[in-house]
Amino acid sequence: MVVMTMAKALNAGLRRAMETDPAVLLIGEDIGKLGGVFRVTDGLQKDFGEARVVDAPLAESGIVGTAVGLAMRGYRPVVEIQFDGFVFPAFDQIVTQVAKFNARSEGRTPMPITIRIPYGGGIGAVEHHSESPEAYFAHTAGLRVISPSNAADAYLMVQQAIASADPVVFFEPKRRYWEKADVDVDADLADAPSPYRARVVRPGQHVTLACYGPMVRTCLEAATAAEHDGHDLEVIDLRSMSPLDVDTVAESVRRTGRLVVVHEAPVFLGMGAELAARITEACFYSLQAPVLRVGGYHSPYPPSKVEEDYLPDLDRVLDGVDRALAW
Amino acid sequence: MTADGGPELVQLLTPEGERVHHPEYDIDITPEELRALYRDLVLVRRVDLEATALQRQGELGLWAPLLGQEAAQIGSGRALRPGDYAFPTYREHGVAWTRGVAPLTLLGLFRGVTNGGWDPHDHNFALYTIVIGDQTLHAVGYAMGIQRDGTEDAVICYFGDGASSQGDVNESFVFASVFNAPVVFFCQNNQWAISAPLERQTQIPLYRRAAGFGFPGVRVDGNDVLAVLAVTRAALQRARDGAGPTLVEAFTYRMGAHTTSDDPTRYRVAAELEAWKLKDPIERVRVHLARGGLADHDFFDAVEAEAEQLAVELRAGCRKLESRGIDTIFEHVYAEPHPLVAKERAEAAAYHASFQSGATVGGGH
Numbered sequence A: 001m002v003v004m005t006m007a008k009a010l011n012a013g014l015r016r017a018m019e020t021d022p023a024v025l026l027i028g029e030d031i032g033k034l035g036g037v038f039r040v041t042d043g044l045q046k047d048f049g050e051a052r053v054v055d056a057p058l059a060e061s062g063i064v065g066t067a068v069g070l071a072m073r074g075y076r077p078v079v080e081i082q083f084d085g086f087v088f089p090a091f092d093q094i095v096t097q098v099a100k101f102n103a104r105s106e107g108r109t110p111m112p113i114t115i116r117i118p119y120g121g122g123i124g125a126v127e128h129h130s131e132s133p134e135a136y137f138a139h140t141a142g143l144r145v146i147s148p149s150n151a152a153d154a155y156l157m158v159q160q161a162i163a164s165a166d167p168v169v170f171f172e173p174k175r176r177y178w179e180k181a182d183v184d185v186d187a188d189l190a191d192a193p194s195p196y197r198a199r200v201v202r203p204g205q206h207v208t209l210a211c212y213g214p215m216v217r218t219c220l221e222a223a224t225a226a227e228h229d230g231h232d233l234e235v236i237d238l239r240s241m242s243p244l245d246v247d248t249v250a251e252s253v254r255r256t257g258r259l260v261v262v263h264e265a266p267v268f269l270g271m272g273a274e275l276a277a278r279i280t281e282a283c284f285y286s287l288q289a290p291v292l293r294v295g296g297y298h299s300p301y302p303p304s305k306v307e308e309d310y311l312p313d314l315d316r317v318l319d320g321v322d323r324a325l326a327w
Numbered sequence B: 001m002t003a004d005g006g007p008e009l010v011q012l013l014t015p016e017g018e019r020v021h022h023p024e025y026d027i028d029i030t031p032e033e034l035r036a037l038y039r040d041l042v043l044v045r046r047v048d049l050e051a052t053a054l055q056r057q058g059e060l061g062l063w064a065p066l067l068g069q070e071a072a073q074i075g076s077g078r079a080l081r082p083g084d085y086a087f088p089t090y091r092e093h094g095v096a097w098t099r100g101v102a103p104l105t106l107l108g109l110f111r112g113v114t115n116g117g118w119d120p121h122d123h124n125f126a127l128y129t130i131v132i133g134d135q136t137l138h139a140v141g142y143a144m145g146i147q148r149d150g151t152e153d154a155v156i157c158y159f160g161d162g163a164s165s166q167g168d169v170n171e172s173f174v175f176a177s178v179f180n181a182p183v184v185f186f187c188q189n190n191q192w193a194i195s196a197p198l199e200r201q202t203q204i205p206l207y208r209r210a211a212g213f214g215f216p217g218v219r220v221d222g223n224d225v226l227a228v229l230a231v232t233r234a235a236l237q238r239a240r241d242g243a244g245p246t247l248v249e250a251f252t253y254r255m256g257a258h259t260t261s262d263d264p265t266r267y268r269v270a271a272e273l274e275a276w277k278l279k280d281p282i283e284r285v286r287v288h289l290a291r292g293g294l295a296d297h298d299f300f301d302a303v304e305a306e307a308e309q310l311a312v313e314l315r316a317g318c319r320k321l322e323s324r325g326i327d328t329i330f331e332h333v334y335a336e337p338h339p340l341v342a343k344e345r346a347e348a349a350a351y352h353a354s355f356q357s358g359a360t361v362g363g364g365h
């Protein structure tokens, strides 16, 4: 076990993937000498060379579009998008090409591409640097969408994404980049839990909190705070948005009878909406309250001085819990 | 590609402050106009340095310095007429100055109190655009509108060397070309796109790209305010005359970090900056004014004093820039009422009020 930040864990995971498979190559803006604006690729170009760690021209559509060709040629491109708000020039390539290649070619040209996107707010950034666009991608068949919440998961999940035969949109909770955890750097990928399975990170009896990425820590803190009020919260780290592990959540809700879904993204047509519909269907008679959502508003991500009023925090999560309990 | 811009570089004032002549571009300029340009340059540099300092002091979340690009921005901005319209990136603080946008107004975005900050139509200066290249198409569309209205206005569109790789920028060239739009594409080639050197974006000088799209391109010494003024004026005139777009490549240098979050020592050598310091855009004007007897000590002192005063006001004003609270989140999401926004706004207000009144939250539905 090594204690490291999520940024370092991702770096170590990328390094291991590159050591394991010579077909793995990284492409993105400023990922070489600079090591990426968050230093996630720090030192990789020095060690693997410019052919495997490619500083791209400033063009996201170009980056993802060429990754498609590289994948056809047998490479496993790992794309870095610098910030959530800058993925959209590549949206066409991702949605119309990357996502559909396997289906259109009837399995002959799969797209083993990983698209890494730092996402979410809470870092006091200017606009386009704090968004949570995961629902757009989860809505698109053909893409897998996952997000680690901690360094240990980040280390394994990035390797699993790269090893996947399908394209994986890999959302990295940027405000958690600097949080540390024990990472088993020798763990065998074959023994690692599936990245598509949710995990109960805190067992509890009264209310289930389902969350992912940056909100997992927030929900765990809320659960600790709720103890004072005698509320015992179960926290589930979904880890994957597509596929969505409804079974693990349903199993929990059958015990607690209450579910609050928490994410930074706007709640309207977000992951919480999908989970609410599916949980209602899966365990309608176990529910003692409607599934509630705590998340972003139907507004552009606001300027940073008011982002605390936009982002779910401990109080807003507990407010959701109180509403579920009072129903 | 040559580091000095090569023989095609249009220059009217050398780094040593000497007036030189160019067969195609020249400029008639009075000592008074020269002094005004000098004042502009000094003031915007001072504003920029103050904003960088304010970021260091925690008053701004971020700042994108224009250090080194003052002449490119003042020269092009002062070439505009009131009816012209400018579309900036996020670094055009000098152009903003020429459009009458108060420096304090620029800080709102970087302090995190607004995502915009000014009324674009008050200044004929669009909002800053952070997503690289997007504004180039807006500029062309605006120019197409001018075309339909039959007025003599023109549009100037700013973007960087890095942006030249974006699809939108290349599409904007196509639209401008085939519709013969009255637009000047003003590329500040500051040699870097964060850590990516110019060579990562192009194998030929950027201005030459224009030829492939069917309109002229010109490379100007971006640190020479006179040459930039002359070249931009000519390009704008061409646009007004109905002759279509021009690409102006202002050959300059980003003397500071990309933004206050950036650490350029990781990717570029100090010698490069030292070499460019010798080509400083302000020093050459100062030398020219002083040597030619076009300005005296009192003038220089007065400009210095004005710059200091501006900085003091900026600092004081910045600290007072407040957001409008949660209203900022919900106001203006749509131009017309939207029930979901209204509902969420009411819920957020009730939630906040519950803290103020000390009441317990939750329990209702």
Ligand SMILES: Cc1ncc(C[n+]2csc(CCOP(=O)(O)OP(=O)(O)O)c2C)c(N)n1
Pocket: A029, A058, A060, A082, A086, A089, B091, B130, B131, B132, B159, B160, B161, B162, B163, B164, B190, B192, B193, B194, B254, B258
């Ligand atoms: C679509 C998009 N991708 C990435 C970024 C992140 N980014 C901000 S500035 C920048 C470099 C821009 O370089 P250039 O166009 O040369 O302008 P400069 O910053 O040098 O003025 C990058 C990559 C962005 N803002 N938008």
Ligand SMILES: [Mg+2]
Pocket: B160, B161, B162, B188, B189, B190, B191, B192, B193, B194
């Ligand atoms: Mg640049």
